[in-house]
Amino acid sequence: MSIVETKELTKVYGSGDTALTALNHVSIHIQAGEFVAIMGPSGCGKSTLLHLVGGLDRATSGGVMIEGHNLSDLNDTRLAELRRRKIGFVFQFFNLIPVLNALENAALPLLLDGVPLKAAQKKAAEWLDRVGLSDRHTHRPSQLSGGQQQRVAIARALVSEPAIILADEPTGNLDTHAADEIVGLLRQVSSQWGRAVVMVTHDPRIAAYADRIIFLKDGVMVNETRLEAGALPAQ
Amino acid sequence: MNIQWILALRYLNGRKLRTFLTTLAVVFGVLVIFGMNIMLPTLLKTFQATMLAASNEVDLTVSHRAGTPFNNSVLDEVRAVEGVRVAQGLVSRPLNLPADFFDQDPTQQDRISVLTMVGLDPALASQMRAYLMDQGRFLQEGDTGVCLISVTMADTLGLQLGDTLQLPTAQGLTNLEIVGILPPRMAPGNEEVLVPVSDAQYLLEMEGKFSSVEANFNTTAEDERAAIEQAVSSRLGSEYQLGALSSASEIFGTLQIAQNAFNVIGALALFMGAFIIFNTFRTLIAERRRDIGMLRAVGASRRMITGIILTEGLIQGIVGTLTGMVLGYLLVELLMGIATPLLGNFMNVQLQKPVVTLSIVLISSALGIGVTLLAGLLPAFSAGRVTPLEALRPSTNGKLARRMFGASAITGIILIALSLAALFSGQPALATPGALIFIAGLILIAPALVRPIALGFGALFSRLLAREGTGFVAQGNLTRQPERVAVTASTSMIALAIIVVVAGMATTIEETFMRVLRESLGSDYLFIPPSVGIWANNIGADASFADELRAIDGVGAVTSMRFSSAVADVLPQFTKGQSASTDGVAVSMMGIDPHSFPEVGGLEFTQGDPEVAYAALNDERTLIGNGVFMSSTGLKVGDTVPLITPNGTVNYRVVAAAGDFLNIKLITAYISHANMEKDFGKTEDVFLQLNLAPGADQPTVETAIKQVRQNYPQFNMINGKAYYEQMSGLMRMAFSSMYFVFLFLAIPSLIAMINTLAIGVIERTREIGMIRAVGATQKQIRKIVLVEALLLAAVGVAFGLLGGLYLGYVTTNSLGTVGFPVEYYFPWSGLLAAIAVGLIFGALASIIPARQAARLDIIEALRYE
Incomplete structure (x- = not known):
């Protein structure tokens, strides 16, 4: 069964003469534990697709189903709840809360969901340990390297045991070494921990870690390539 | 948690x-x-x-109907009434002096034949009336055997501070040490000798008694005052009569203005x-x-x-x-x-x-x-x-904000248009809402105005700092974030507007008061009878006194006032505190010379044209009524009023409303000397004013004037300028508490302005790091922050001036609606002060953030979120 399913997903910005179609009738299916990379040139609609799937933005037409829930049927509160419980986000610029330490940042979705502080922190600590930050729990974002901040962001994305992780250029702000570590971690998230991972990237080397690559151009899905583990995608 | x-x-x-x-x-x-x-x-x-x-x-005077002294327990009764702020018991009794009591010289006319001894409570008296000391000190608690007299009385009797004044009292001849000398007496009545109330009770055989009780209230609200009077009246019973401050009196108007101003x-x-x-x-x-x-x-x-x-x-x-x-x-x-x-x-x-x-x-x-x-x-x-x-996405904020600016700017324009309509409607009731709407309008329109204002001032700063190229950066920062600038500028606006309003109001009120004083009493010399205001009791002089004065070399112009009483045969306009009577209104008729009077003295006009009015006084039976006359007769300019005179009833037409300082509290009408003689048969001058000729040698002329006056000892000679300065000092003091309040309001708002400016700069830490990263020196960074703060302040100043001018104009005009004759003075001093204060505080506000910004670690700053 598909964890994520989009049907004829379309997003148009503006109206009339200034209307810009960012996404044009895109339909995809993503299975549990699958690692999917979305590639394409700048402005092709990669991030738009990710934002629509994550419920950060509303589609102009078409629909997104997450574990059978149609996002367009949900009001703002229910959508927020779904983001808390079913979806984990990883951003290019980490977007950690600067005044919270690593543990508190990682625990944020659970705390927002009303989980008691101790329980939330215990779980966050487990995830921080899993992503290799066992000695950085009390560090603030400003005291961590870019790679470490992204690991906190991944721990935060995973802490509420979501079905799907959405990563928007997660390595775009990192050096090659840190980028490899992070994408390796995401690989682990899908293959070992069974989450679906959808990653937007423009770097073929990073995309090569995925099970499948979807190519977008001018808002339309133009190609789809399934990869053997470790193989580079066809250009 | x-x-x-x-x-x-x-x-x-x-x-x-x-x-x-x-x-x-x-x-x-x-x-x-x-x-x-x-x-x-x-x-x-x-x-x-x-x-x-x-x-x-005072608000209330209690006396016995029989005019006799009463038991001092009445004071406690009055004090017990809620709403009475302060009350004191007074002893007051005229002392008729034996012939030649002071000069012991039967050949000389006695200059003082009657005095009033007034006993007052040294502690409470100064809370109820102002005693501006000319020399020495006021009475103190525990004083005994001491007194205060006026400078005119001291001059007349040749007494000085520390001398002894001997008076006949119920305890025999009594010696009182003069511990203080008061300014010339301008209030109606005889010369007074002020002593502690306990002394007066002893000396006048009135122990345990008062002749009157005075009280001030803690409110100017008319209904509350009526309730307090009623409460005092019912507590004391019918044998006591109350004299209350009439709500039509000018002083009451001023108090109400003050209360409104304080509420605002x-x-x-x-x-x-x-x-x-x-x-x-x-x-x-x-x-x-x-x-x-x-x-x-x-x-x-x-x-x-x-x-x-x-x-x-x-x-x-x-x-x-x-x-x-x-x-x-x-x-x-x-x-x-x-x-x-x-x-x-x-x-x-x-x-x-x-x-x-x-x-x-x-x-x-x-x-x-x-x-x-x-x-x-x-x-x-x-x-x-x-x-x-x-x-x-930070970029979308701008779009959203711009959409909001459009809507708010339009709303702002509508509000400002409405407030201007309220201003020009001349409806006093619309003044306050109009002012609030204007400020709200300015706040809403502010973001849209930030760009043009910042560009204007920015061009100036860019030119000043052309070599460093920092002016453009600061200007760019400001115009990129109009909303943030507008928010900061509106805080400054309120602070600076207050300065402009204060200056506007202060200038206007002070100028108006001083003008009335100057015009009424601004002549070089005044010749004042012993009992000011109680004109009928005074012996005046015939025209020869004025003529002799005119004949002195170096005297420019001399003018005089003559007095008679009359009754205006109209139904009185009842006001609280005045007894109802159907016998018409008693009027003090003052005769003036329409030619010389405006030159030397003059009236303060509230209605009618001065030139036309003075000319009309000469030509026909016309009069000018003062404020109390107009309100108590209910007459308007153009009305005709029948006056009962010694020669029968004659009709006078009211040509203007105007008054002078000495008669400000008396129902007074001014007519020409010619009509005074024709209808009242009076040619006796009771008050004279004199101006020196231009270039006259003052000491010489003064000596000559004093010689002439020796034949007219009933007049006290007062140097007008000195008196004017004394009175203006008193008035300035009265308004000092007002300035104090405004100062209190302005200082915290200025500190708040510094605060907002500082926050504005701190918010830009990251951008400052970026500018440092691309090669700006610490000095350049400090200048950028300074210029930005100055630009922010300049925007605030621009709004502050607009808001302040409007508010100042409205407040000043609203003073006029309570019967206080005001003329709006453009507050140049306030504008300059606001500009200076705005820019200085702007520069001050930049000091800490500028130092911080310059010392920032570039990497840290770039990481700052």
Whole structure:
């Protein structure tokens, strides 16, 4: 069964003469534990697709189903709840809360969901340990390297045991070494921990870690390539 | 602890400087609200006391119907009535002096044949009337065997400070040491000898008795005053009569103006305090938009976001409010401590303790905490309305903001148009709402005006700093963020507008008062009879005195007033405190020479053209009525009034409304000398004014004048300039409490302006790091911050001037609606002060942030979020 399913997903910005179609009738299916990379040139609609799937933005037409829930049927509160419980986000610029330490940042979705502080922190600590930050729990974002901040962001994305992780250029702000570590971690998230991972990237080397690559151009899905583990995608 | 508290506390703790400055804004807001409102009742009372005192009036006088002294327990009865602020018992009795008592010379006419001994309570008297000392000191508690006399009496009798005045009393001849000399007597009545009340009771055989009780109230509200009078009346019974200050009197009008002005200030304080808090919070929340977007992305609902901001606001609101109230109280104590000896020295006025009531505490808390919450909530709601994605993208804010600017600018224009319509409608009731609408309009239109104003001033600064190229950067920073600039500028606007308003009002009120004084009494010399105002009791002089004065070489012009009484055969307009009578209105008729009078003295016109009016006095039976005449007869300019004269009833036409200083409290009509002679048969001058010829040698001429006057000892000769200065000093004192209040309002708002400017710069830490990264020197950074602060201040100054001019014009005009003749004076001094203060404070505001910005570690600054 598909964890994520989009049907004829379309997003148009503006109206009339200034209307810009960012996404044009895109339909995809993503299975549990699958690692999917979305590639394409700048402005092709990669991030738009990710934002629509994550419920950060509303589609102009078409629909997104997450574990059978149609996002367009949900009001703002229910959508927020779904983001808390079913979806984990990883951003290019980490977007950690600067005044919270690593543990508190990682625990944020659970705390927002009303989980008691101790329980939330215990779980966050487990995830921080899993992503290799066992000695950085009390560090603030400003005291961590870019790679470490992204690991906190991944721990935060995973802490509420979501079905799907959405990563928007997660390595775009990192050096090659840190980028490899992070994408390796995401690989682990899908293959070992069974989450679906959808990653937007423009770097073929990073995309090569995925099970499948979807190519977008001018808002339309133009190609789809399934990869053997470790193989580079066809250009 | 839930996540809302954690986040709120972490944000507060993680941004210490920002938290400190924001809380400081709440502190200042509450400080202004709380401080002003606990101080206002005291200051209003002081102002009322001062104005009443300066005009020699009290709210209520109690005397026995039979005119006899009464038991001193009456004072306690009066004091027991709620609403009576202060009351004192007086002993007052005329002393008819035996012939030649002072000069022992039967060949000389006695210059003083009757005196009034007045016994007053040394402590309370100065709270009820102003005693401006010419020399020496006022009476003190515990004094005995001492007295105060006027400078004219001292001159007449050749007495000096420290001399002994001997008077016949019930205890035989009594010696009193002169411890103080008062200015020339201008109030109606005989020369007075002021002694402590206990001495007077003993000397006049009135022990345990008073001849009158005076009281001042703690309100100017008409119905409350009536209730107090009623309460005193029913408590004392019918054998006592009450003389109340007429609500038609000019002094009462002034008190009401003061009360309104103080109320406006109180409201302004509330508005300004709320505004400071609101603006600061709005800036902060706008800065947190990205964090809010991220929280929404990881699953926070709108309600949660609102909750976090509410919690944060609540903590800062509570801490800021409590601190603000404590600091407000301490500041008021401090200011009162400074002001009390000053006021005490000049005016013998005692300031009371600040009054903290539960309602003030509740209002301050509600506003301090409530506005903080509201200021956080509004932007939080608007952040919640956009999708998390939009909140995460900084670029979309601009678009959204621009959409909002369009709408708010249009609303602003509409509000300003409405307020201008209110201004030109001339409806006094629309003045206050009009002013508030104008300020609201300015605030709304501010973002749209920021760009043109910043570009204008920016061009100037760019030219000044052309070599460093920093002016453009600062200007660019400002025009890129018009909303933020507008928010900061509107805080400055309120502060600076207050300065302009104060200057406008102060200039206008002072100029008006001084003009009336100058025109009435501005001549070089005045010849005043012993009993001013009680004209009938005075022996005047025939025209030869004036002629002899005119004949002196070096005398320019001489003019005189003549007196007769008449009854205006009209139905009196009943006003509270005046007895009802159907016999018409008794009028003091003052004869003037329409040619020389305007040259030397002059009347202050409220209706009618002076030239036309003076000309008409000569040509036909016409009169000019003063304010009390117009209000008590109900006549208007153009009406004809039948006057009962010694030669029968004749009709006079009212040609203007105008008055002079000496008759300001008496129902007075001015007619020409010719008509005075024709209808009243009077040619006796009772008051004269003299101006020296241009270039005359004053000491020589003065000696000659004094020689002529020796034949007319019934007149006291007073140097007009000296008297004018004395009176203007008294008036300035009366208004000093007003300045004090404005100062209190202006200082915290200026500090708040520094605060907002500093926050504005701190918010830009990251950008400053970027500028450093691309090669700016520390000096350049300091200049950029300075120029930016100056530009911000300049925008604030521009709005402040607009707001201040409007408010100043409205407040000044509203004074006119209460019967106070005012003319608007353009507050040049206020404008210059506001510009100077705005720019200086702008520069001051940049010092700390500029140093911080220049010393920033570039990497740290770039990481700053």
